[in-house]
Amino acid sequence: xxxxxFFMLEAIRLSLTKMKEGYGxxxxxxxVYQGEIIARGFNRVLETxxxxxxxxxDAIRKASEAMGCSxxxxxxxxxxxxxxxxxxxxxxxxxxxxxxYGNTHQDAAAIGFDDAFIYKEIERPLSQxxxxxxxxxxxxxxVAFEEWQKQENKTNC
Amino acid sequence: xxxxxFFMLEAIRLSLTKMKEGYGxxxxxxxVYQGEIIARGFNRVLETxxxxxxxxxDAIRKASEAMGCSxxxxxxxxxxxxxxxxxxxxxxxxxxxxxxYGNTHQDAAAIGFDDAFIYKEIERPLSQxxxxxxxxxxxxxxVAFEEWQKQENKTNC
Numbered sequence: 001x002x003x004x005x006f007f008m009l010e011a012i013r014l015s016l017t018k019m020k021e022g023y024g025x026x027x028x029x030x031x032v033y034q035g036e037i038i039a040r041g042f043n044r045v046l047e048t049x050x051x052x053x054x055x056x057x058d059a060i061r062k063a064s065e066a067m068g069c070s071x072x073x074x075x076x077x078x079x080x081x082x083x084x085x086x087x088x089x090x091x092x093x094x095x096x097x098x099x100x101y102g103n104t105h106q107d108a109a110a111i112g113f114d115d116a117f118i119y120k121e122i123e124r125p126l127s128q129x130x131x132x133x134x135x136x137x138x139x140x141x142x143v144a145f146e147e148w149q150k151q152e153n154k155t156n157c
Numbered sequence: 158x159x160x161x162x163f164f165m166l167e168a169i170r171l172s173l174t175k176m177k178e179g180y181g182x183x184x185x186x187x188x189v190y191q192g193e194i195i196a197r198g199f200n201r202v203l204e205t206x207x208x209x210x211x212x213x214x215d216a217i218r219k220a221s222e223a224m225g226c227s228x229x230x231x232x233x234x235x236x237x238x239x240x241x242x243x244x245x246x247x248x249x250x251x252x253x254x255x256x257x258y259g260n261t262h263q264d265a266a267a268i269g270f271d272d273a274f275i276y277k278e279i280e281r282p283l284s285q286x287x288x289x290x291x292x293x294x295x296x297x298x299x300v301a302f303e304e305w306q307k308q309e310n311k312t313n314c
Contacts (some may be wrong), residue, residue: 008293015301019308050218051227052209053252061207070208080298082290084244085279091288092275093208093243099290102298111302118249122242131248133239133256136165141237141259142298144172144183145268151176153247 007032008100010040015055015080015102018042027111029055029079031063031072031096038075039063055079058089060094070094081108084115085122089131164189164235165257167197172212172237172259175199182270184212186236187251188229195232196220212236212240213244217251228252238265241272242279 007030014028024043031039041059045051056079064070072094081103083091091099109116126133164187171185181200188196198216202208213236221227238260240248247265248256266273283290 004293009297012294012298012301015298016289019301019305026305028301031183043287045227049221049225049227051221052214052217052247054262057209060209062213063204064208068206070202070206078253078293080301082283082292084246084250086243086250088279089241089243089246089272089275090209091239099288100293101290103293103294104292104295107295107299107302111306115246118246119279121249122245122276126239131256134259135239135259135261136161136235136257137169137259138261138264140166141169141172142264144169144176144185144237145260145264147173148176149268 003035004078004100007037007076008080008102011035011055011078011080012102014042018044018144023047024053026111027055027079027081029077031059031075031077033063033067033072033075038066052086054084054087055081056083057090060090060096060101064094075095081105084108084113085118142149160168160192161235164194164233165237165259167194168212168237169259170234171197171199175201180204181210183268184236184238186216186234187215188232188234190220190224190229190232195223209243211241211244212238213240214247217247217253221251231253233257238262241265241270242275258313 013029020027024045027043029041044053076098078100082101082105097156111124166214168185181202186198186202196219198212201210233255235257239258239262
């Protein structure tokens with residue numbers, strides 16, 4: 001068996017077993033570093049009530065803890081479904097090397113997980129989004145940005 | 158003072174003080190329900206090594222815990238900066254009612270937080286993204302989706 005298939009099958013196993021155990025939706029993920037699984041994630045939204053505990057986010061949190069670093073540049077993610085925009089954002093912030101996925105986001109939409117709606121919202125100007133987004137107090141807000149620019153040692157690993 | 162300004166000033170205060178205390182970048186957020194702050198979030202990436210602990214995600218996690226529900230339909234988010242794609246995804250999954258922001262994402266890019274890059278990546282087909290995304294074992298992956306469709310009681314609140 002290809003090693004890539006082995007890792008994907010583990011992500012798929014998590015998607016099925018953790019759903020059956022009641023943790024959340026049917027999504028699993030693993031993160032691999034140097035040929036070894038360093039983190040196993042799964043959707044835990046029903047368990048935690050936290051809407052951000054998707055499988056990929058759960059796996060990234062555990063992997064960054066295991067690696068002691070917020071950047072996972074040498075790691076690969078195997079996820080049982082194509083990432084939603086939130087998880088895709090997390091993947092980019094974590095700077096993962098490569099992503100393998102099983103189901104597509106169209107498959108997810110077909111069973112009620114409609115991230116296609118979110119992808120469409122992202123493309124819209126702020127003024128036309130379903131969730132209104134309004135700017136307030138930009139002059140006051142920018143002070144923290146100016147302070148950040150004065151700081152040194154901004155990286156942690 | 159307008160109540161909206163009051164809440165935004167609290168988000169801005171968090172963005173500045175928590176950055177100075179070393180938790181992470183200059184970003185703060187609060188979530189308001191029925192005129193009261195129910196959650197305070199801030200960027201904690203340097204503290205936790207977790208790249209997903211942006212201010213908005215941190216606030217959403219705390220608010221969903223406080224409300225005992227993954228959907229925050231009657232809540233408003235005040236964030237010191239326009240959300241990145243990850244946080245925007247989280248906002249949609251949490252079904253927040255309204256978002257107020259201070260700095261823009263262009264302001265964030267100007268001090269080194271380049272989520273504009275991620276917005277551009279989202280628009281690209283999977284085959285053209287900087288992080289390669291490859292499909293594996295879709296037949297095996299779909300089994301969990303089929304099982305999900307057979308389940309009842311899929312909501313938690």
